Amino acid sequence: MSTTVNAEIGAAAAEGNLLHELVHWRLNTLGLPFDDTDSEFIAECIRVGAPISQDRRAQAAYQRYMRRFGLNEEAA
Numbered sequence: 001m002s003t004t005v006n007a008e009i010g011a012a013a014a015e016g017n018l019l020h021e022l023v024h025w026r027l028n029t030l031g032l033p034f035d036d037t038d039s040e041f042i043a044e045c046i047r048v049g050a051p052i053s054q055d056r057r058a059q060a061a062y063q064r065y066m067r068r069f070g071l072n073e074e075a076a
């Protein structure tokens, strides 16, 4: 996270990014898988309402997760 980027994207998006990073931190601290592509990470992002990375691999993992559990991508 950077001050410059945060100013460009606005407070709401910056807060979403912070929440996303806190999900990485929490899972890492608990010794759980915490990569953007890990199911545990995606599940926790959905649980707390954190955004998923726009990275191609992360988006593909998110779509697989949603299909696997029959979840509606619009609702997440």
Ligand SMILES: [Zn+2]
Residues within 6 Å of the ligand: 020, 024, 036, 053
């Ligand atoms: Zn991430």
